[in-house]
Amino acid sequence: xxxxxxxxxxxxxxxxxxxxxxxxxxxxxxxxxxxxxxxxxxxxxxxxxxxxxxxxxxxxxxxxxxxxxxxxxxxxxxxxxxxxxxxxxxxxxxxxxxxxxxxxxxxxxxxxxxxxxxxxxxxxxxxxxxxxxxxxxxxxxxxxxxxxxxxxxxxxxxxxxxxxxxxxxxxxxxxxxxxxxxxxxxxxxxxxxxxxxxxxxxxxxxxxxxxxxxxxxxxxxxxxxxxxxxxxxxxxxxxxxxxxxxxxxxxxxxxxxxxxxxxxxxxxxxxxxxxxxxxxxxxxxxxxxxxxxxxxxxxxxxxxxxxxxxxxxxxxxxxxxxxxxxxxxxxxxxxxxxxxxxxxxxxxxxxxxxxxxxxxxxxxxxxxxxxxxxxxxxxxxxxxxxxxxxxxxxxxxxxxxxxxxxxxxxxxxxxxxxxxxxxxxxxxxxxxxxxxxxxxxxxxxxxxxxxxxxxxxxxxxxxxxxxxxxxxxxxxxxxxxxxxxxxxxxxxxxxxxxxxxxxxxxxxxxxxxxxxxxxxxxxxxxxxxxxxxxxxxxxxxxxxxxxxxxxx
Amino acid sequence: xxxxxxxxxxxxxxxxxxxxxxxxxxxxxxxxxxxxxxxxxxxxxxxxxxxxxxxxxxxxxxxxxxxxxxxxxxxxxxxxxxxxxxxxxxxxxxxxxxxxxxxxxx
Numbered sequence: 001x002x003x004x005x006x007x008x009x010x011x012x013x014x015x016x017x018x019x020x021x022x023x024x025x026x027x028x029x030x031x032x033x034x035x036x037x038x039x040x041x042x043x044x045x046x047x048x049x050x051x052x053x054x055x056x057x058x059x060x061x062x063x064x065x066x067x068x069x070x071x072x073x074x075x076x077x078x079x080x081x082x083x084x085x086x087x088x089x090x091x092x093x094x095x096x097x098x099x100x101x102x103x104x105x106x107x108x109x110x111x112x113x114x115x116x117x118x119x120x121x122x123x124x125x126x127x128x129x130x131x132x133x134x135x136x137x138x139x140x141x142x143x144x145x146x147x148x149x150x151x152x153x154x155x156x157x158x159x160x161x162x163x164x165x166x167x168x169x170x171x172x173x174x175x176x177x178x179x180x181x182x183x184x185x186x187x188x189x190x191x192x193x194x195x196x197x198x199x200x201x202x203x204x205x206x207x208x209x210x211x212x213x214x215x216x217x218x219x220x221x222x223x224x225x226x227x228x229x230x231x232x233x234x235x236x237x238x239x240x241x242x243x244x245x246x247x248x249x250x251x252x253x254x255x256x257x258x259x260x261x262x263x264x265x266x267x268x269x270x271x272x273x274x275x276x277x278x279x280x281x282x283x284x285x286x287x288x289x290x291x292x293x294x295x296x297x298x299x300x301x302x303x304x305x306x307x308x309x310x311x312x313x314x315x316x317x318x319x320x321x322x323x324x325x326x327x328x329x330x331x332x333x334x335x336x337x338x339x340x341x342x343x344x345x346x347x348x349x350x351x352x353x354x355x356x357x358x359x360x361x362x363x364x365x366x367x368x369x370x371x372x373x374x375x376x377x378x379x380x381x382x383x384x385x386x387x388x389x390x391x392x393x394x395x396x397x398x399x400x401x402x403x404x405x406x407x408x409x410x411x412x413x414x415x416x417x418x419x420x421x422x423x424x425x426x427x428x429x430x431x432x433x434x435x436x437x438x439x440x441x442x443x444x445x446x447x448x449x450x451x452x453x454x455x456x457x458x459x460x461x462x463x464x465x466x467x468x469x470x471x472x473x474x475x476x477x478x479x480x481x482x483x484x485x486x487x488x489x490x491x492x493x494x495x496x497x498x499x500x501x502x503x504x505x506x507x508x509x510x511x512x513x514x515x516x517x518x519x520x521x522x523x524x525x526x527x528x529x530x531x532x533x534x535x536x537x538x539x540x541x542x543x544x545x546x547x548x549x550x551x552x
Numbered sequence: 553x554x555x556x557x558x559x560x561x562x563x564x565x566x567x568x569x570x571x572x573x574x575x576x577x578x579x580x581x582x583x584x585x586x587x588x589x590x591x592x593x594x595x596x597x598x599x600x601x602x603x604x605x606x607x608x609x610x611x612x613x614x615x616x617x618x619x620x621x622x623x624x625x626x627x628x629x630x631x632x633x634x635x636x637x638x639x640x641x642x643x644x645x646x647x648x649x650x651x652x653x654x655x656x657x658x
Binding site for chain 2: 026027028029032033047048049050051052080081082097098099346347350351352353354418419420427429430433479481
């Protein structure tokens with residue numbers, strides 16, 4: 001956990017007071033909606049179909065048990081008893097009254113949470129690997145660098161009115177769990193041949209109506225130059241980004257139109273003017289930020305304790321969960337535990353206040369009070385002693401948080417869709433719910449292996465459909481919901497965009513078509529361990545197309 | 553963004569004016585007496601572009617009560633009462649189309 005200082009707390013509290021005044025002036029009529037809208041968006045407040053929605057930042061997907069309890073309290077006191085964890089490691093509340101919003105933000109501020117820069121044309125919540133600080137394969141904790149950027153970009157006057165929103169993701173592992181290639185800036189911390197740690201910098205990734213995979217513009221960036229180089233990217237974007245056309249305003253369009261090489265030259269030219277100035281990072285500053293991260297005091301423990309082996313033999317459900325939801329930790333005797341928020345028939349990413357409280361209690365008892373949110377909309381307890389796994393499994397199971405489907409066909413990413421969102425054209429959640437029912441057989445799901453289905457209810461792609469192994473995009477045709485299906489997308493270190501299978505299918509046929517695609521995969525795969533995504537890569541989408549459109 | 557008043561209205565059937573209530577976001581409809589009601593069946597129905605424009609102009613003027621008024625299609629039931637005219641409006645009337653987590657508000 002990162003420990004905030006007085007400056008952070010003052011800043012957040014001052015923002016709450018400021019917004020309280022703005023809300024009062026809006027409710028009294030002193031401010032018009034045109035005047036107020038940009039102010040509420042700066043505080044994460046959207047107006048959706050039924051109510052106001054509040055998006056709260058969870059920096060780099062890390063939150064404490066205390067913060068989770070406050071989030072639960074907000075859900076219970078001001079909302080309808082649940083919240084929605086998003087693909088950007090935020091949490092959204094769907095039913096909060098504007099008149100309650102200042103009190104909500106004050107409650108959140110009591111736990112050092114806020115909603116700043118969760119909307120608007122600014123640097124949004126900087127996301128990272130949900131296994132950061134625990135993953136065996138990482139170079140170092142990427143959240144330190146996310147925090148450096150968070151501090152630098154929060155209320156940075158030059159970057160509060162960018163041409164469009166700006167999303168940055170950081171990983172420090174070879175396997176990308178943070179989808180960095182589909183972010184405006186993607187940063188991969190690694191060691192070069194000389195053994196020095198630095199960043200590979202990608203720009204211009206993004207989804208939405210014009211999806212692109214990010215292009216590497218600098219293969220290795222020294223830590224000293226971290227801030228100055230990113231500042232240079234933002235300056236070039238701020239100068240040349242299209243402000244005349246919202247559909248062409250993201251940096252991905254600029255990078256595409258200029259070409260990555262030309263864009264990189266512009267950045268390098270800007271960077272040369274600032275790299276040795278105030279933004280050159282003093283290692284002492286980074287060390288100070290790193291020192292404010294509190295890490296667990298691990299006990300010396302051995303891997304594979306006997307109590308785990310005993311229960312694994314005795315209880316197949318535990319064995320299934322262990323194999324699916326528990327990953328290796330960098331420290332012997334510990335494990336990373338993923339909590340599925342994708343139960344059969346549930347809205348993906350939703351958790352009730354009771355579940356949040358239960359997770360907070362379990363984090364205190366078993367994970368040094370620390371919780372993570374992943375972009376796949378699941379939660380993680382990052383530091384669990386392996387000998388506690390039987391007990392934590394029983395507790396998770398009682399709370400509906402032990403569905404062993406992490407990374408499997410029913411672990412679906414879905415945006416809120418037309419059930420909540422004023423931008424959506426079609427529903428996402430009911431499609432996901434139906435698919436989790438169709439694929440409720442976990443033996444089949446395990447046989448299928450890793451298979452990501454991502455669903456968006458409109459072209460804005462909050463459900464990351466372009467990079468789903470199977471992507472589903474809701475569109476509206478003559479007042480009816482139709483769904484375009486893509487195959488072969490992926491969001492990891494080999495990120496690529498899916499390819500359109502064919503004509504869109506109506507709502508009532510989506511689940512049938514997905515079942516047909518999965519059946520085709522079972523016919524087409526060469527071996528039981530050839531993953532869906534590898535089969536698509538090997539055979540292309542034509543065999544799937546023939547199978548699906550021959551039937552429908 | 554173009555103001556609703558600057559957009560040319562194309563009316564192909566009965567419509568009502570809908571918005572969200574400022575203080576809590578609740579879905580509301582412009583009533584026949586110039587009031588705001590949560591019941592779509594009590595909404596004033598327009599069937600021509602001038603009539604819809606007139607309702608919309610009055611609604612937009614009430615910026616302190618509601619947010620984002622717009623023209624929404626409705627269907628008239630056998631009693632002549634308005635019902636939502638498309639899926640989006642049905643969801644705005646009935647809420648999300650699935651049981652909410654924890655059964656709140658279901």
